[in-house]
Amino acid sequence: MLETKDIGYWYDHQANALYRNVNLQFAEGKTYAIVGSSGSGKTTFLSLIAGLDKPSEGEVLYNGRAINKIGLTNYRNKYVSIVFQSYNLFTYMSALDNVLTAMAITNSQHKGDKEYAIDMLSKIGIDQDMAKKNVQRLSGGQQQRVAIVRAMCCDAKVVVADEPTGNLDETNTRETIELFQELAHAQGKCVIIVTHEPEVAKMCDETIELKNKEFTTKSAIKA
Numbered sequence: 001m002l003e004t005k006d007i008g009y010w011y012d013h014q015a016n017a018l019y020r021n022v023n024l025q026f027a028e029g030k031t032y033a034i035v036g037s038s039g040s041g042k043t044t045f046l047s048l049i050a051g052l053d054k055p056s057e058g059e060v061l062y063n064g065r066a067i068n069k070i071g072l073t074n075y076r077n078k079y080v081s082i083v084f085q086s087y088n089l090f091t092y093m094s095a096l097d098n099v100l101t102a103m104a105i106t107n108s109q110h111k112g113d114k115e116y117a118i119d120m121l122s123k124i125g126i127d128q129d130m131a132k133k134n135v136q137r138l139s140g141g142q143q144q145r146v147a148i149v150r151a152m153c154c155d156a157k158v159v160v161a162d163e164p165t166g167n168l169d170e171t172n173t174r175e176t177i178e179l180f181q182e183l184a185h186a187q188g189k190c191v192i193i194v195t196h197e198p199e200v201a202k203m204c205d206e207t208i209e210l211k212n213k214e215f216t217t218k219s220a221i222k223a
């Protein structure tokens with residue numbers, strides 16, 4: 001579904017490239033963990049496949065089409081959901097309005113379907129009363145789950161997440177990754193997570209390690 005073709009990236013000079021000739025494939029229905037030391041370029045890689053930045057060389061392909069041909073803004077709006085460590089919810093809105101707004105902005109097939117949004121939120125333990133309160137009244141773990149439900153309610157097939165469990169305790173981390181698994185396994189999405197936590201990587205279907213400017217796919221390690 002998503003493929004990098006000989007991509008390379010450098011901020012200033014080619015000689016200082018973070019990596020070059022990266023050829024990776026990401027399938028729908030699977031979760032991927034990208035691991036590697038700090039500063040190796042994981043976040044940068046995520047921004048390339050999410051269409052937030054362009055590779056210095058090579059192409060990112062979505063279902064065989066170069067994303068710059070699709071148009072980066074068009075690609076991001078239609079095909080990608082992004083989950084951040086800092087949740088990136090609209091802080092002045094309720095959880096319900098956050099989900100409804102995302103469905104409206106992305107023109108989801110569930111656009112305007114309040115009952116669907118309420119039902120999805122209830123699946124992560126946010127009842128109707130709580131769903132209508134300002135999102136800042138929820139705990140960090142709950143806010144991150146709202147951010148994931150928001151991705152679930154949108155049609156985008158690619159979900160990228162940058163350290164989504166960075167602010168969460170062990171229990172919330174596990175629940176969050178289980179939701180990502182559901183997103184991939186039940187909804188057929190392609191979920192790509194940057195993480196420095198080995199427990200998170202273990203729960204994903206595949207781990208890709210970025211080390212010495214090379215990406216290596218590790219065999220699936222099941223928790």
Ligand SMILES: Nc1ncnc2c1ncn2[C@@H]1O[C@H](COP(=O)(O)OP(=O)(O)OP(=O)(O)O)[C@@H](O)[C@H]1O
Pocket residue numbers: 011018036037038039040041042043044045196
């Ligand atoms: N705008 C920029 N201009 C120049 N260099 C940058 C810029 N943004 C990031 N870098 C450098 O590029 C390298 C890769 O950064 P990136 O954030 O992708 O790494 P990372 O693997 O995600 O790190 P971490 O795990 O610490 O978040 C780092 O050395 C960083 O200092």
